[in-house]
Amino acid sequence: MAFDKYSIAGSVILYNSNMQVIKNIHSYIDQINHLFVIDNSEKVNYELVEKIKMISNITYIYNGSNLGVAYALNQAANMAIRFGYQFLLTMDDDTYFPSDGIQKMLAYVNQHGIEKLGIIASQCNPQLFDNTVRIVPYTITSGNLLNLSAYKECGHFMNELFIDSVDHEYCFRLKKYGYTITEINSIQLDHKLGKQKQVKILGYRLPIYWGSHNPLRIYYKTRNGIFSIKKYELVSLETKYIFFKEILKDFFKIIFLENKKKVRLLLFIKGLHDGWKANLGKRTFKM
Structure with a gap:
């Protein structure tokens, strides 16, 4: 686990999730310092939650109902800031993260610096899997490393959107404040879209x-x-x-x-x- 000089929290949002999320969490839990599991499900899946709580370095929070993706992301980001983390890895419950993902992201940070870096994104589109790195106007939430200094300057995710385009709106806002969204196409996610x-x-x-x-x-x-x-x-x-x-x-x-x-x-x-x-x-x- 190589964090260099940076500390990284992670978040995953549950919504009526199945047991596959356990395998997905294990794909990145050893690459980060701590994981915040935010549960937006209408009812608790006690069998799933017990298995999640058996994994080390996890904080589980149940919201009691579906408060939306933006609300859960803000919960995780604010807790990460409170505990002094510099980055937040944001994951969907259905995403499997590659074992060298964080290593590649931190290599980019070390090379280019953190000052105007908003998000480092992974790639979920198999047609774009290659070894290139590019600046993009927007990206999806899952598989992102969010610079929490940028979050503190640009403000919270829009709760009013509830779900969908929460990530797009935030990327546009980051760009408005002069931050970049960088996509590393060799970090290849296993992610389902609909x-x-x-x-x-x-x-x-x-x-x-x-x-x-x-x-x-x-x-x-x-x-x-x-x-x-x-x-x-x-x-x-x-x-x-x-x-x-x-x-x-x-x-x-x-x-x-x-x-x-x-x-x-x-x-x-x-x-x-x-x-x-x-x-x-x-x-x-x-x-």
Whole structure:
């Protein structure tokens, strides 16, 4: 365990998580000083929690309900700061982290310094796995090393977003304050993005897959994406194009691929409206 001169805490957010999270935690627990496990589940999975508590250097916190990704990230970041850590490794419960991930991240820090470093990110897209390092406009939460000095300057994750684009909005804010988001493509995550579904025609399965989210996630994804790119003037046209392309893809998936088309379409449209008007917060809908 080589920390050099830096101290690193980690966080993982549970939400109705299964036993796979134990294997995932073991993939990075020996690379960090301490792990904060934040449980946003509606009910405690006592068997899972007991196994988690058997792992050393862990603090487990149960929130009693789903308070959102942003709230849990802020809990972990603030505790890490309180205990004097300089970095926070942020992980999703379904992500397996490579054994040399932190070593590569710290090598980059040692080479380039910490002053304007906001986030060092891993890579979850197999098409981008290589040995390059690049500055990116945004990244996902899982597999990130967050500079807590930058967090103290830029402020907390937006609780009002609840879930989805919490990471994107924060990356845009880091950039506004002059911090960089660096992606190390050789740190290759095993990470799942949404539930995978397969195209079926007349009962036959075709070799065509797509990522699917439940209707409520479609609402948050659409709303928070629109809000985030509208909020910051610094967002490039290229980034806006990528966001709008993703929104358009979701629309066509609803029309041609998904079930529950009516409720998905209504929440998609509601997300567009609320994102543009900045109507944020946790939402419940009858479905």
